[in-house]
Amino acid sequence: MNGGNPPAIAFREVSRSFGGRAVLNNVSFEVEPGEAFCLLGRSGMGKSVTLKLAIGLIQPDAGAIYVEDDNIVGMDEDGLSKMRGRVGFLFQSGALFDSFSLHDNLAVPLKRLWGQKPDEEIESIVQNNLDDVGLGKEGRKMPAELSGGMRKRAGLARALMLSPSILLVDEPVSGLDRVTAGEIDDLLLRVRKRDNTTMVIVTHDTREAHRIGDRVGVLDNGNLIAVGSMDELAENQSALVRALVSEAE
Amino acid sequence: MRRYLEFMGNIGLFALRAVRRVLVPPFEFEMILRQIEAAGWKSLPLVLSSGFALGLVLALHTRTTLVQFGAEAKMPEVQSLAFFNEIGPLLAGLLMAGRVGAGIGAELANMRATEQIDAIEVLSIDSFKMLVIPRIIACSIALPILTVFMDVMGLAGGYLAERATSDLSVQLYISRAFHDVSWAAFVPPTLKTAIFGAVIGLISSYLGYTTDEGAEGVGRAATNSVVISSLAIILIDVILVKTIFFLFPETAI
Numbered sequence: 398m399n400g401g402n403p404p405a406i407a408f409r410e411v412s413r414s415f416g417g418r419a420v421l422n423n424v425s426f427e428v429e430p431g432e433a434f435c436l437l438g439r440s441g442m443g444k445s446v447t448l449k450l451a452i453g454l455i456q457p458d459a460g461a462i463y464v465e466d467d468n469i470v471g472m473d474e475d476g477l478s479k480m481r482g483r484v485g486f487l488f489q490s491g492a493l494f495d496s497f498s499l500h501d502n503l504a505v506p507l508k509r510l511w512g513q514k515p516d517e518e519i520e521s522i523v524q525n526n527l528d529d530v531g532l533g534k535e536g537r538k539m540p541a542e543l544s545g546g547m548r549k550r551a552g553l554a555r556a557l558m559l560s561p562s563i564l565l566v567d568e569p570v571s572g573l574d575r576v577t578a579g580e581i582d583d584l585l586l587r588v589r590k591r592d593n594t595t596m597v598i599v600t601h602d603t604r605e606a607h608r609i610g611d612r613v614g615v616l617d618n619g620n621l622i623a624v625g626s627m628d629e630l631a632e633n634q635s636a637l638v639r640a641l642v643s644e645a646e
Numbered sequence: 647m648r649r650y651l652e653f654m655g656n657i658g659l660f661a662l663r664a665v666r667r668v669l670v671p672p673f674e675f676e677m678i679l680r681q682i683e684a685a686g687w688k689s690l691p692l693v694l695s696s697g698f699a700l701g702l703v704l705a706l707h708t709r710t711t712l713v714q715f716g717a718e719a720k721m722p723e724v725q726s727l728a729f730f731n732e733i734g735p736l737l738a739g740l741l742m743a744g745r746v747g748a749g750i751g752a753e754l755a756n757m758r759a760t761e762q763i764d765a766i767e768v769l770s771i772d773s774f775k776m777l778v779i780p781r782i783i784a785c786s787i788a789l790p791i792l793t794v795f796m797d798v799m800g801l802a803g804g805y806l807a808e809r810a811t812s813d814l815s816v817q818l819y820i821s822r823a824f825h826d827v828s829w830a831a832f833v834p835p836t837l838k839t840a841i842f843g844a845v846i847g848l849i850s851s852y853l854g855y856t857t858d859e860g861a862e863g864v865g866r867a868a869t870n871s872v873v874i875s876s877l878a879i880i881l882i883d884v885i886l887v888k889t890i891f892f893l894f895p896e897t898a899i
Contacts, residue, residue, distance in 0.1 A: 449764070452768050454764050454768065474772070478770045478772075479770070481767070481768050481769070481770045482770045484768070485768075486764075486765070486768040488761045488764070488765055489761075490760055490761060492761040492762050492764065492765035493765075494757075494762055494765070494766075495754075495756070495757075495762065497758075506769040507770055508767075508777075509771055510769070510770060510771070524668060554767075555769075558769075559769070559770070590743060601808065633805075
């Protein structure tokens with residue numbers, strides 16, 4: 398499938414506990430370049446922790462995590478910083494900076510990283526990204542003035558500022574109505590089609606996983622109990638997996 | 647006791663990290679200016695009004711005592727020495743611990759709880775350098791300036807109290823206020839507030855930046871920032887006063 402290229406992301410027997418409670422238990426999976434991989438599961442099953450491990454915000458207790466060619470476990474801050482330049486992250490809440498306008502939420506990180514680039518070029522990138530997510534006229538607004546859906550779209554615009562080859566997405570449609578959720582999914586699909594971006598999407602929405610994901614992994618109590626296409630999962634031995642998949646129908 | 651020592655150790659490590667990171671570019675001038683505005687400019691009304699009120703009250707009390715000894719002419723000098731040496735620096739420090747310390751603790755804790763700090767990190771930006779260093783530097787720059795304003799307003803309040811009971815002119819009040827006041831009585835106590843400011847910025851940033859208790863941690867970080875910063879600057883003041891006496895013996899009356 399990948400023509401000999403290394404996986405975009407690979408987890409090898411990764412475990413992580415918090416306060417004695419195992420959140421991830423020997424989890425292994427691979428995501429191929431250009432693939433959209435959805436992690437499905439109920440709340441509190443370790444999905445968001447998996448994403449934070451994948452970008453080095455949390456270190457595992459055991460195992461190895463590869464982003465493209467690099468094992469990021471135990472990597473120093475400089476190495477993590479370089480790796481994060483290739484990976485975008487859309488947080489569940491959007492995680493916009495409260496004290497910056499929407500425009501500055503996108504521009505400030507870029508100015509700090511690309512300080513030597515002319516302001517006009519940065520402005521052009523910011524405006525293009527805002528236009529892409531349908532917020533081209535909202536740049537002056539503060540995050541508090543945005544609706545939940547707009548925050549998600551703004552978060553996506555910011556996550557795409559550095560043109561990442563990998564996009565990690567945490568619960569993109571949670572708390573949104575069905576129509577707005579569909580718009581966010583459309584955006585993700587468009588980005589993937591346009592840039593061939595590898596995506597790892599954490600969700601508890603089976604319909605979203607069905608719509609976006611090439612493959613789906615099901616996490617339950619810290620264990621990855623099934624991986625495959627939705628059709629494959631529909632015939633899985635686990636009643637939980639079959640029950641989750643049937644929600645999409 | 648163990649928790650206390652652990653906290654002190656963690657603060658020490660946090661301070662060391664700040665010292666190491668402050669010397670590494672980029673130097674965050676824009677963020678420092680933003681924080682000076684938040685910590686200094688926006689605290690000015692509080693400092694001006696508090697300084698004036700305290701100057702007034704202090705003069706009313708002091709005058710009564712001085713009159714008993716026939717030394718009311720010394721009132722302006724007592725007022726200036728009291729403000730320059732201790733009241734101005736300490737009160738400005740405590741006001742900053744209350745207003746700015748709580749703000750820093752709550753703001754950073756909220757950023758942690760709402761994943762904004764994680765968002766900075768995933769954008770390949772050093773969140774410690776972007777959020778913590780500018781706040782520490784801004785507090786240590788803003789507090790000495792606020793202290794000067796506090797001193798001036800304390801003298802102004804003192805003059806108003808004096809004016810209510812005598813015909814003392816402004817020129818004579820100022821002349822008497824500065825008659826026996828050396829630079830050593832003004833400059834070192836004012837500059838010591840740079841250390842107060844750094845301590846407030848450091849403790850509040852530590853409590854906000856390192857919280858992991860979600861929304862509940864925001865309130866706790868704000869409260870603890872005020873309590874611990876206030877206590878710390880009072881304790882550090884004791885050491886700094888002794889140090890100033892040692893370095894400038896003429897200020898030790």
